[in-house]
Amino acid sequence: MEPFSRDSDIFRSEHVLRDSYTPDELMEREEERQDYIQALQPIANASVPQNIFVYGDTGVGKxxxxxxxxxxxxxxxxxxxxxxxxxxxxxxxxxxxYDVVTQLVNTFRSSSEEISSTGHSTSRVYEFLWEEIESCEATHVVVVLDEIDSLGEDDSLLYQIPRAESIGNLEETHVGLIGICNDFRYRDGLSPRVTSTLCEFEIRFGPYDADELGAILEQRADEAFYPGAIDDGVIELAGALAGQDTGSARHAIDILHKAGTLARRQGASEVTDDHVREAQRLVEESVIEQELRDLPTQSHIVLYAVTALEKADRAPARRQEIYGIYEKVCGQVDATVKSERTVLNRLNKLAMKSFIETTDDNQGKAGGRRYEYSLNIDIDLVVNALRADDRLRDATAGPSLAEE
Ligand SMILES: Nc1ncnc2c1ncn2[C@@H]1O[C@H](COP(=O)(O)OP(=O)(O)OP(=O)(O)O)[C@@H](O)[C@H]1O
Ligand SMILES: [Mg+2]
Incomplete structure (x- = not known):
């Protein structure tokens, strides 16, 4: 195909498949929608809002x-x-x-009056917020905090906002909080003073099954693809693959999107099952690569040591061997050398995430048990992820430390 000629056979509106797109209507979520409507009804009645806690895995429509x-x-x-x-x-x-409260204050202010994210005491920033809320035109302010699990133990905000009316002496404005979270264990870790108010009303979003994902994909596909570029079998397959794996609509949509781009790249006139299967593999790889990238630097160094041994054909390797390379890498990238026990813990954590495979090389009574470690995923994926770590970039570009 000529560069920049219109690739018009497959996508009619590709942006419909991007994460930033919100459909007008949610499919297959009527029950949760009714729960939500019930929870928010007091606002329609001009009464005191309830606080709502919304939870469910990633990609399920929260x-x-x-x-x-x-x-x-x-x-x-x-x-x-x-x-x-x-x-x-x-x-x-x-x-x-603290950052979140600052941002809340600033949403009420013009850009010239915004407060900076340092320089005021926490209690002062809350006072600013109560002042803004009390003096705004609204009778009801609903604060939505998305992805609250990343606040960790720092949950003072989740205590303060539901109590805004009493703490801030608000007389003119009612305040409600909606907290959205994709880690249900987070709820159990919240202090009781937070749960008792935030979780007044709870709405759970479960994973989707293959049929539900099929319906969601169909809604998107109608807008995203040209008629004839995609058939029902393809949608069913993408829904089934994501349904078996995660039950996430985001995952299903990603597979369909990727399948479309593969078809386009090959100059095909329609998306086929093979495109979907290949797309699923690529989406899975990118999820793994992201997880690898998100690991802390110390885990990256341990992974790097195992990778170097793989490259030198010395894997599976025993932990002492890995530790030897680990120490060299730490020297090279100027990182603190942790104890052998700590490194072993990291190795075991990486094994729990299935990045590393552990084999039990049983030496019989005399030798006792010894474990050996090797990579359990594609080495190129690991190398790409390690290159993205600023501290390791130069080390991964150099000669392998295990080839000596
Ligand atoms: N019932 C549905 N109907 C149509 N599209 C849906 C539905 N559920 C989810 N989606 C789509 O799937 C993607 C993920 O949904 P959303 O962002 O709401 O998930 P989430 O539960 O907030 O996930 P996270 O916890 O990762 O933030 C979005 O593109 C959304 O439009
Ligand atoms: Mg979300």
């Missing part, structure tokens, strides 16, 4: 459902003179409670 239902509530309340609703949305990923 964020989009919340956006859609709040949009519906906003439209409905336009009709009522005694309700003026303001919703504020903050994603907590990689943020502390």
């Amino acid at each position: 964020t989009d459902a919340t956006q859609i239902v709040l949009g519906e509530l906003k439209d409905a309340t336009e009709e009522y003179d005694d309700v003026d609703l303001e919703t504020i949305w903050v994603n907590c990923r990689d943020r502390s409670s």
Whole structure:
């Protein structure tokens, strides 16, 4: 194909398959939608809002459902003179409670009056927030905090906001909190003073089954692809593959999107089952690569040591051998050398995540048990992920440390 000629056979609107796209209507989530409507009803009644805790695995529609239902509530309340609703949305990923409160304050302010994310005491920043909320036009402010599990133990915000009316002496404005979370264990770890208010109303989003994913994919495919570029079998297969694996709509949509791009790249006129299977493999690889990248540097160094031994054909290797290379890498990248026991712990954690394979090389009574370690995933995936770690980039470019 000529560069930049229109690749018009496959995608009609590719952006519909991107994560940033929110459909107008959620498929297969009527029960959760009804729960949400019930939980938010007090706002439509101009009464005191309830706090809502929404949880479920990644990619099951929590964020989009919340956006859609709040949009519906906003439209409905336009009709009522005694309700003026303001919703504020903050994603907590990689943020502390302090950063989030600062951002909440700034959503009420013009850019010239924004406060900086340092320089005020925490209690002062909360006071700013109560002042802003009290003086805003709205009768009801709903604060949505998405991905609250990344706040970790720093959950003061989840205590303060549901109590805004009493702590901040608010007289004019009602405040409600919606907390969204994809790690249910996080709820169990919250302090009881937080759970007792935040979890007034809980809504659980379960994983989707293959049929539900099929319906979600069909809705997207109708908009995203040209008629005839994709058939029902392809959608069914993509739904089944994601259904068996994660039950995540994001995963299913990613597979379909990737299958479409493969078909386009090959100049095919339609997406086939083979494209879907190849797409599934590629999506899985990119998930693994992301998980590898997200590991801390010390784990990267341990992985690097095992990779070097693999390259030198010395794997599976015993932990002493790995430790020897590990020490050299630490020297090279100027990292603290941890004890052999700590490195062994890291190796075992990597094995638990299936990145490393452990074999039991039983030497009989005399030799006792000894374990050997090797990579359990494609070496290129590991090397790519390690290259993305700034501290290891130069080391991975150089000659292998195990070939001596
Ligand atoms: N029921 C549904 N109907 C249509 N699209 C859906 C549905 N559920 C999820 N999706 C789509 O799947 C993707 C992931 O959904 P969403 O972002 O809402 O997941 P999430 O539960 O918030 O995940 P995370 O915990 O990772 O933030 C989005 O593109 C969304 O539009
Ligand atoms: Mg989300």
